[in-house]
Amino acid sequence: MSELAIRCRGLVKAYDDVVAVDGLDLEVRRGECFGLLGPNGAGKTTTLEVLEGLLAPTRGEVEVLGRRWADGAAWLRQRLGITLQETRLSDKQTVREAVSLFRSFYPRGRDVDEVIGLVSLEEKRDAWYEKLSGGQKQRLAVACALVGDPELLFLDEPTTGLDPQSRRQLWEVVAAMKAEGRTVVLTTHYMDEAERLCDRVAVVDHGKVIALGTPRELIERVVGHEVVEFQAAAALDEARLAALPGVRAVHRRNGAFALTVDRVHRTVPALLGELDGAGARLDRLSTHSATLEDVFVALTGRRLRD
Amino acid sequence: MTDRAPSSLVELTLTRIRLFFREPSAVFWTFGFPLLLSVALGVAFRNRPPQPVVAAIAAGPGAEEALRAVVAAGQKGAVLPVAAARAALRTGKTDVVVLPGSPRTYEYDPTREDSRLARLVVDDLLQRAEGRRDPTAVAEVTVTEPGSRYVDFLIPGLLGVNIMSAGMWGIGYVIVETRQKKLLKRLVATPMRRSEYLLSFVILRLLFVFLEIPVLLGFGWLAFSVPVHGSLALLVAISLVGALCFAGMGLLVACRAQNVQTVGGLINLVMMPMFLLSGVFFSASHFPDLLQPFIRVLPLTALNDALRLVMNEGLGLAAVGPRLLLLAGLAIVTFAAALRWFRWS
Numbered sequence: 001m002s003e004l005a006i007r008c009r010g011l012v013k014a015y016d017d018v019v020a021v022d023g024l025d026l027e028v029r030r031g032e033c034f035g036l037l038g039p040n041g042a043g044k045t046t047t048l049e050v051l052e053g054l055l056a057p058t059r060g061e062v063e064v065l066g067r068r069w070a071d072g073a074a075w076l077r078q079r080l081g082i083t084l085q086e087t088r089l090s091d092k093q094t095v096r097e098a099v100s101l102f103r104s105f106y107p108r109g110r111d112v113d114e115v116i117g118l119v120s121l122e123e124k125r126d127a128w129y130e131k132l133s134g135g136q137k138q139r140l141a142v143a144c145a146l147v148g149d150p151e152l153l154f155l156d157e158p159t160t161g162l163d164p165q166s167r168r169q170l171w172e173v174v175a176a177m178k179a180e181g182r183t184v185v186l187t188t189h190y191m192d193e194a195e196r197l198c199d200r201v202a203v204v205d206h207g208k209v210i211a212l213g214t215p216r217e218l219i220e221r222v223v224g225h226e227v228v229e230f231q232a233a234a235a236l237d238e239a240r241l242a243a244l245p246g247v248r249a250v251h252r253r254n255g256a257f258a259l260t261v262d263r264v265h266r267t268v269p270a271l272l273g274e275l276d277g278a279g280a281r282l283d284r285l286s287t288h289s290a291t292l293e294d295v296f297v298a299l300t301g302r303r304l305r306d
Numbered sequence: 307m308t309d310r311a312p313s314s315l316v317e318l319t320l321t322r323i324r325l326f327f328r329e330p331s332a333v334f335w336t337f338g339f340p341l342l343l344s345v346a347l348g349v350a351f352r353n354r355p356p357q358p359v360v361a362a363i364a365a366g367p368g369a370e371e372a373l374r375a376v377v378a379a380g381q382k383g384a385v386l387p388v389a390a391a392r393a394a395l396r397t398g399k400t401d402v403v404v405l406p407g408s409p410r411t412y413e414y415d416p417t418r419e420d421s422r423l424a425r426l427v428v429d430d431l432l433q434r435a436e437g438r439r440d441p442t443a444v445a446e447v448t449v450t451e452p453g454s455r456y457v458d459f460l461i462p463g464l465l466g467v468n469i470m471s472a473g474m475w476g477i478g479y480v481i482v483e484t485r486q487k488k489l490l491k492r493l494v495a496t497p498m499r500r501s502e503y504l505l506s507f508v509i510l511r512l513l514f515v516f517l518e519i520p521v522l523l524g525f526g527w528l529a530f531s532v533p534v535h536g537s538l539a540l541l542v543a544i545s546l547v548g549a550l551c552f553a554g555m556g557l558l559v560a561c562r563a564q565n566v567q568t569v570g571g572l573i574n575l576v577m578m579p580m581f582l583l584s585g586v587f588f589s590a591s592h593f594p595d596l597l598q599p600f601i602r603v604l605p606l607t608a609l610n611d612a613l614r615l616v617m618n619e620g621l622g623l624a625a626v627g628p629r630l631l632l633l634a635g636l637a638i639v640t641f642a643a644a645l646r647w648f649r650w651s
């Protein structure tokens with residue numbers, strides 16, 4: 001059995017007017033939680049739907065659990081669990097009826113009530129779908145994905161639009177899936193979510209993977225440990241800022257500067273000296289530990305959710 | 307972990323049934339509306355006892371005698387100045403104007419059924435009052451039998467319309483709604499058999515025939531004593547074939563449409579001509595001969611005609627055979643086309 005849950009080479013999906021996925025390579029190992037991270041329109045959903053066998057790629061090779069969709073569709077569908085970015089179930093179906101219906105499609109699967117328990121919807125078992133909150137609907141979608149006892153789970157933006165508490169509840173469900181040894185592939189544009197859940201992430205932009213690694217690796221490799229942001233009312237020379245001790249990179253956004261640095265305590269005194277020398281008044285200065293958000297900014301010069 | 311796999315066809319069909327009964331508007335349009343319509347139309351067009359004719363007699367010599375004769379014969383009349391009598395005829399308040407004298411003159415509107423009848427009735431009763439003797443004695447037997455009234459014509463038509471619209475909306479609309487909310491896409495990502503999904507809709511339609519027939523015919527029987535002259539089994543068989551045919555048409559309109567507005571428009575486009583032309587509320591034979599060949603091949607015409615031949619005329623399989631073949635043929639063609647073009651995403 002292949003060590004890889006997903007192998008994808010040179011994936012291209014072109015529509016009439018846009019290339020949604022533009023030569024994407026991806027390898028996901030069995031048992032890991034893998035995140036596709038990127039802004040809206042990056043091609044995350046399109047990539048997932050090709051992997052899920054819902055879209056035919058324009059070009060490229062795709063292998064899922066060691067099989068291709070062309071000859072393994074029925075076999076694969078029994079082993080995948082998915083949630084789509086936007087699915088609404090039937091409004092007047094209860095939680096239990098929905099999960100039972102999905103259970104009936106699988107020759108082998110989990111107990112319906114057990115799965116409802118896993119996503120903490122016991123109390124809503126007999127409630128109609130239309131009466132559920134956004135977070136409950138999303139957890140029901142995950143329950144429908146789990147009831148077939150999948151080896152590989154695809155979750156497309158599982159927490160988008162949810163309140164913080166619902167997001168945390170979903171994180172627990174995903175963590176539990178991982179603990180059971182299932183492979184999870186999820187997309188998100190929440191960096192904190194990716195850092196928290198994913199063993200590895202691929203940063204996707206314009207249909208390509210522009211960075212790949214564990215969240216820590218990416219942050220340290222691309223950004224450094226920390227970020228110093230400041231605003232100063234003067235023309236500053238970017239080259240001189242870049243030459244300050246410990247500075248990895250200088251980014252300029254709307255008149256503010258962001259320096260990615262290895263160690264704040266080495267850089268900040270030197271920065272203050274530099275500002276003094278230039279006669280610049282400091283309006284604001286803040287530092288934070290670098291995040292994947294900073295990785296994205298460093299790689300693309302754009303914020304994730306502009 | 308459970309390995310006992312419940313049948314997905316059963317689960318899908320149960321889901322369809324539950325969702326139908328939880329949608330009040332679906333229940334109303336399928337069961338409530340046809341009943342309301344049959345009550346409204348059955349009452350509006352119920353057969354009334356024969357109405358007396360109304361004669362306006364122009365004032366003058368002989369007017370009072372004529373009025374007495376009219377009233378004595380159980381009809382209605384009044385003596386009016388001649389101008390007022392003519393005005394009453396023009397405005398439809400009277401059926402005929404009588405100008406007594408020699409010759410006695412009847413003014414009436416021959417294009418109005420009531421008016422023509424009044425002219426004959428009034429002349430007959432006046433001639434008798436004046437002493438006419440008929441050369442041949444006559445006797446009368448009157449019949450007003452259930453089975454030949456408007457409501458007897460209407461009920462099979464409503465059953466036909468019901469089978470048509472339940473198939474088109476219940477399959478066409480529901481499938482497109484499922485596609486629009488991306489649920490169809492989610493379902494085909496599972497190992498669900500696509501044929502079973504579509505089959506669950508067809509099963510639902512066939513099962514519902516066994517509810518629609520008792521509800522409509524039972525109501526017709528209880529409220530208006532509408533009889534079924536022919537075989538009930540044949541009536542059920544015709545309804546099932548009709549339901550299959552309209553299930554195929556429902557699938558066909560649903561096979562590509564991406565949103566419910568589109569499919570709603572398509573359904574109306576398909577149903578409206580049949581609603582008007584296929585003899586639901588009045589006989590299709592009223593339409594010009596030019597249209598008849600077209601009207602004959604409409605599935606609702608075939609269904610309504612077949613239902614009426616059995617219900618109203620008590621005919622058998624031989625009489626409805628060609629219409630059943632037409633419906634079955636259309637069912638096969640529409641299913642084949644729908645399955646060929648059906649889009650799952």
Ligand SMILES: Nc1ncnc2c1ncn2[C@@H]1O[C@H](COP(=O)(O)OP(=O)(O)O)[C@@H](O)[C@H]1O
Pocket residue numbers: 015016018019020021038039040041042043044045046047
């Ligand atoms: N069916 C489609 N037809 C045309 N363009 C599409 C279609 N689906 C997606 N796209 C385009 O492809 C790009 C990638 O979309 P998507 O994969 O949904 O991105 P993401 O999930 O990362 O937000 C977008 O520009 C989107 O508009």
Ligand SMILES: [Mg+2]
Pocket residue numbers: 041044045046085157
């Ligand atoms: Mg998306």
